[in-house]
Amino acid sequence: MAAATLVCLAACTQLEHEASTEARNxxxxxxxxxxxxxxxxxxxxxxxxxxxLKVSSYRNLGLHAGDAxxxxxxxxxxxxxxxxxxxxxxxxxxxxxxxxFLAYSTTGLKDPxxxxxxxxxxxxxxxxARKVVLGIPDNSEFFxxxxxxxxxxxxxxxxxxxxxxxxxxxxxxxxxxxxxPYDATNNKGVTIDRITVDNARFGGxxxxxxxxxxxxxxxxxxxxxxxxxxxxxxxARVYGGAACAAAEAALTNLHLGQTAVTIADKPFGEAYVxxxxxxxTQFTLTYTLHNGKDGNGAPLNNQMxxxxxxxxxxxxxxxxxYTIDITLNEITITPSVVDWSPATPVTVQVKxx
Numbered sequence: 208m209a210a211a212t213l214v215c216l217a218a219c220t221q222l223e224h225e226a227s228t229e230a231r232n233x234x235x236x237x238x239x240x241x242x243x244x245x246x247x248x249x250x251x252x253x254x255x256x257x258x259x260l261k262v263s264s265y266r267n268l269g270l271h272a273g274d275a276x277x278x279x280x281x282x283x284x285x286x287x288x289x290x291x292x293x294x295x296x297x298x299x300x301x302x303x304x305x306x307x308f309l310a311y312s313t314t315g316l317k318d319p320x321x322x323x324x325x326x327x328x329x330x331x332x333x334x335x336a337r338k339v340v341l342g343i344p345d346n347s348e349f350f351x352x353x354x355x356x357x358x359x360x361x362x363x364x365x366x367x368x369x370x371x372x373x374x375x376x377x378x379x380x381x382x383x384x385x386x387x388p389y390d391a392t393n394n395k396g397v398t399i400d401r402i403t404v405d406n407a408r409f410g411g412x413x414x415x416x417x418x419x420x421x422x423x424x425x426x427x428x429x430x431x432x433x434x435x436x437x438x439x440x441x442x443a444r445v446y447g448g449a450a451c452a453a454a455e456a457a458l459t460n461l462h463l464g465q466t467a468v469t470i471a472d473k474p475f476g477e478a479y480v481x482x483x484x485x486x487x488t489q490f491t492l493t494y495t496l497h498n499g500k501d502g503n504g505a506p507l508n509n510q511m512x513x514x515x516x517x518x519x520x521x522x523x524x525x526x527x528x529y530t531i532d533i534t535l536n537e538i539t540i541t542p543s544v545v546d547w548s549p550a551t552p553v554t555v556q557v558k559x560x
Contacts, residue, residue, distance in 0.1 A: 259312065263280070352376065373414055375523065377483070382528065387534075407437070487521050
């Protein structure tokens, strides 16, 4: 699983639980570090403002005699809102002991009209930083990049402590090109009308575990279960940054050139679907061949469909990119399976009709 971004724990004002002069300048904050990211809703070099963090923390003690009875949950399910480079909420570092953190993030925490809003049940063995069970709505209206992470036995450090966030889902992306550039004047070339992912599942139960919390050991993980019903013909959408509408735009009327369509060279970006990890299914490409004009100047167009059956699985934290090459004689699909970042593709050819 690829790290989507990094955040760090920093500090600033007055202790909430144990007020004293020593406790000043110790507010718990999450500071977004700049890291090159991926072609997904979490896009660009800075973690976007559209995502908040939901965090639980457990306090470890045992540094002095009698401390053990003061260990326990420090706060549970608190929303840290991002503003500029910081996520913050009025929570403060204790004067002694260490803190464990468990966090998740979705667009829906910031705005329910732009993403999923999970139900959350925190805790295992009295420690709310060890586990959270998320109920993810079973619908494909929003493609929300659900992120999770943990950081354990942390103490106040002025310049911050790391918390790595990973992708809990998988992303299926499409880019396309044609061997004839689109020519609107003469009505020649290729237009993609629609790409749909067929017979895939959305939603389910996501269990995030942080076994190292409470001075345990192990690596943070996320497991899916109880995936939703099969959804047919879910349209791939495109992401173009903050200016895009909530549910993004459906992929329509995409005029192809000889360069693959990607976020880097087209404002509407790369078409994608985000969904829970699952066996790969198939996608349907609907496209139009523009064949010039008739004797009266009317366009001669032929709309066609092509179905591609995907191999293998769409695994958690992976980016599954299908590059589509269209000619008058064939369609070539080049799939790439990478850790949600660029890598060398594996090529297969599929003949068109």
